[in-house]
Amino acid sequence: MTQSVTVTFSPSHTLARKRHFLPNEILVPILRSLWDEHSSLRLRTLASASLVCRAWAPAASELLWMDPGPQSIKRLERLARANEFSKARRFRQCGEAVLRLDLVEDPGSRWSRSRVAATLVPTTTRFSRLRSIRISCSNGAVPLAWMCALFRASPSLVAFEMHADLDCPTRYNGLAQIMATEDWKAMIEGVGRLQVLRLDVPNQRFRGVPFESVTRALCQIYAAARDALREVDFYGFSDISTLQDIATTCPSLETILGHRTCASAQVPFEWATHLPALRRADLSRASGYLIDRGVILLASNCPHLVELDLAGLIITNAALEALANVPDTHAPLRALGLSDSPHISAAAVNHLLRARGAHLTRLDVSGNDWVDETLIPVISQHCARISHLKFGFISQGFEGVDDAAIGRLLRGMVAACKKLMLVDFVAPRFREDRETVDPWEAELGKFRADDCGWTVVDRLDVSKLPGMPHVCW
Amino acid sequence: MFHRANLRNNSKNGRSQVGQNRNSKKKPVAKLTLITEDNESFTVCKKVAEMSMFFKNMLQDTEGIPAPFIVPNVSGYDLKKIIEYCSYHCLDTDCPNDNDSLRSRRDRKIGHWDETFVRNIINKDGDPVIDNLVGLTKAAYFLDIPGLIWLMTKSIANTIDPKPIAEIREIFNVPVPSEREEEILQR
Structure with missing residues (x-):
């Protein structure tokens, strides 16, 4: 005879709970809150999230590969070296997710730029959604042909940042020949859509760099990009007379970063009168071409100017007077740099701060x-x-x-x-x-x-x- | 806590008034009655209700205060918490929204009051807190309150932040995928 046994199940939360179907509208903000390019732990969580279930995978993967840091670049490189680019469908999707690519080597990192560049060349067409790229053009790291192809393959590329270090000045010797090629012409056509252009180039004062061809190449790039340009960085640019040309044809320019630029000849200050939309100007240590007259023109002709760095310039109290006495309709100053300015006085600075210091944060x-x-x-x-x-x-x-x-x-x-x-x-x-x-x-x-x-x-x-x-x- | 705006709860459970506006005698405040799907009713002032884009658009369309409004898809508990949040934040000018960049979302910190608010989301019916967080997020999404959506999603993200896959699955009660499905995910 079988004895009946009554089995009582204790209420289990896990069984009783329903599964949370997170709609994409909620899931995406949650995953976006997890994104942090500086925290490998958070990125690891994001990587875990991409493996939770099929519904979570696309959104998490896209965020994960949006801005690959050096760690992820290593993975890119490994994938590339294993010749998986052509067959790995997943990588193609990853490449499409990349919005920002930073190939400038951090000091102390072990991976070599030339190796990465060599492996990245066949991947050009993968980065179809790329919006911003930061590269270094020294040591043969990024071949110009790859850059040119990238411009063609990435229609949404709007920010371009190139660093050139001085390790290998002979690198620029071949620039004149490259400029004659079809690839270069294609690239020049491609840069017309750029909004942010940062070219950190060697200065003519440094030895051995054939700066004339570099300057000529950069002038071509600036000239091609002037239509949509919002931000330019002239760091160390040796011939600032180009600024005059750009300013007269680039009315939408909002930011000029001209740190340590210098002029080979006297530059007329009228460039300042052509930039009505200018919001930010860093003209620190721009030797020899920006004096009181330039600052006075900037103050009176740029009503939206909110950040101004005049460090290391030969300006006097007259320039500060002009900055202090702008009409009330001008935007308030939010950042002001006056370091290493021996020709101004405390009284003039006090007067400027009294007049326009109300919104100053820096x-x-x-x-x-x-x-x-x-x-x-x-x-x-x-x-x-x-x-x-x-x-x-x-x-x-x-x-x-x-x-x-x-x-x-x-x-x-x-x-x-x-x-x-x-x-x-x-x-x-x-x-x-x-x-x-x-x-x-x-x-x-x-x-x-x-x-x-x-x-x-x-x-x-x-x-x-x-x-x-x-x-x- | 509810010093910023007026909130009155008329639910049948006999809960008392939770807060009073000190200036209410000076100027009559337009009020809106909301009834949730589980028949709890709440009276909120217009300013608080307008934190929700859903109500704001509705009030603009109707050009006046409508009759008691039935809020579908939102439970009494969720609406109570939503009103608590909106009462505190209705005077804020700097609210997070969908257009914020990833960096600004990351850098924005959860305020002290918000932290307490999230911590007080109690275990309703013995469910894990995450259930309430998700429920409240869905309600906030339905009523379109950007600040609350940001707070809830950030809190959920913080909950799952340093956790491996298995724990994330457990938190959201996601079943372990089959071997084949896992293989597809891994690939």
Whole structure:
């Protein structure tokens, strides 16, 4: 006889729970929140998410390959070397997901650019959705032919950044021949749609670089790209007279980054009158061609200008006067760089800050010995929004400078900026062998102890540099 | 907590008023009555309701305060939490939206109040918290409240962040795929 047995199941959540079908409209924002190009842990989670189920795979894979960092580039390379490009359907999909490709090698990374470039050449057509590319053109890393083909294959490419280091100046010797080829012409046609163009090129002052052909090539690229261009970076460009041509034909230009540019001849300042949409101008250390007249024209003709860096220029109080006296209809200044400007005075800067400091969030007055305690009440009363402050002194650390006064100034400045998040205090320490601790360092220690939400991020130690007459930051 | 706006809960469970607007005597505030699919009713002021694009468009179309409005697809619990969120955030000007870039979404931090709000999403009916989070996300999506969608999706992402595949499957109760399906995924 069979005895009946009653079996009681305990309620199990796992059994009782229903499966969550996340619609794509919800799943995609969740996965987008997971994306973080700097966190390999988060990317690993994203990789896990792509393997959860078939519904999750497409959205997660697309995000995963959107901006492959060096780690992912290694995987790309492995796949390429195994000759899987032609047959791996998955990789084709991955290639299509890539929106931004960064092939500039990080210092210390082991993979060699030339190897990657060699393996990437047959992949050109895979990157059909690419929007932004950053490459280095030295050491034969990225063959020009590949770049040209990439321009043809990626109709949505709008941002192009090229770095040229000086390791191999002979690299440019063949540029003249390349410029005569069909590939080059095709590329020039292709750059017409670019909105962001950054060409970091060797300066003529560096030895051995046949800069004439480089300049000519770059001028061709700029000339072709001028229609849609919104942002240009002339870093180190040796012939800034091109700026005049670009400005006159590029009314939609919003950003000019002209750090360390120089002019081979006198450049007329009228280029500033052709840029009504200019919002951001970094003209720091642009030697020899930008003086008061240029700044005055910029101030009066660019009503949308909100970020201006005039570090290291030969400007006087007249330029600051022009910046202070713009009509009320002009956009408020949000960032101002005045470092290494020995010909201006504290009174003129105070006047400028009183007039246009209300919306200022970043201020750089480092490398100036005219910074004094009169700046503190002005910042306190008129610049309530400063969150990033950079200051320091050229002569700091030399004998005869009142370190205690510097400490007081630092404390006063920090107390005056109510929304301060970051202090970038350039403090060269010339006297390493000194036995006593600088008083301002003691002041700094007090700030660190206070939990007031800011940090000292940059302590430039130039004590190792021999015979430093002055420091250029 | 509910100092920013007016919220009154008229549910049959006899819950008391949760908050009062201090300025309500000065100026009459236009109010809207909402009835959920499980017959709980809520009265909210127009400003709070307009946090939801769904209600905002509805109010613009009807040009006035309509009769009690039945909200489909949203439970009483979810609507209560949604009103709690909207009451606090109805005066905010800087709301996340779908057009934000990935970096700005990543860099935006969850505020202190929002953190407490998410932590207080209690275990309704003994279900795991993730069920409530997903339910609330779906409701927020239905009512089109960008800030709440961002908060919920970010919270869910934080829940699954450092977890392997098996745990993510367990959290969302996704069945383990068959061998063939897994092979396809791996490939």
